[in-house]
Amino acid sequence: MHVPFAVSLLAVTLVIAGCVTHPVTGRSQLMIMPEGQANQMAYRAYSQMAKEKPTLPASHQASQRIQRITQRIVRQAVRVDPQAGGWRWESRVFRDDSVNAFAMAGGKVGINTGMLDKLQPSDDELAQVIAHEIAHALSGHTREKMSMAMTQQMGLSVATALGGLDAQTAAMAQQVATVAIDLPFSRRMELEADEVGLLLAARAGYDPHAAISLWRKMQAVGGSGGPEWLSTHPGSANRIQALERAIPAVMPEYRRATGL
Ligand SMILES: [Zn+2]
Structure with a gap:
């Protein structure tokens, strides 16, 4: 045989x-x-999405805010994996009421207006969302x-x-x-993105405790028709506990970055 x-x-x-x-x-x-092939697929999907869904102009205050936070996180992502320095990084705010955000392979980031409007996140909280998503991309999930x-x-x-x-x-x-592409990430990948995201955000000077307040806000707007983000990111008590346990390890990075 x-x-x-x-x-x-x-x-x-x-x-x-x-x-x-x-x-x-x-x-x-x-x-x-191969990374190049996955990135090409993501670039096509992102430009298709940007054609089909309305986005805020790049000059809009919200777009600039997202871009500023994303750039700080990206600088840290590239330190972790220098290959990501060659990605075509880009961030857009999509006009979409659902509470969601994503980062694709190759550095394409998207945040919905629903996340900004319904959560009213601080910069530190927004950085946690973006860093978590970028961590998925950086990890090649x-x-x-x-x-x-x-x-x-x-x-x-x-x-x-x-x-x-x-x-x-x-x-x-x-x-x-x-x-x-459309399959959900495994639980292990989610925990990994939490860990890596927390580290990237801390190194970029964003308060790690915001990961906890972000999850609490996410849960508060839950219920039926609640955050789409929660359907792919179950906000269990376990998850919050794991983040709480991980915070002390990244606090020195945060202090180094901010001088606090
Ligand atoms: Zn995730």
């Missing part, structure tokens, strides 16, 4: 070639999807989701495509990767 052997050999080769270590947490991550989906797909399909990755298999893997 040489077929399953060849299949597993290919899968093993891909897995070995595609394993990286997270620059902050040291977690081993499966990364088969979307690429990791795509890579996991691709491996699973290949494991099933390579038996019929022996002789390597033919065009059909490659196209299939690409399709699977596209679908994986």
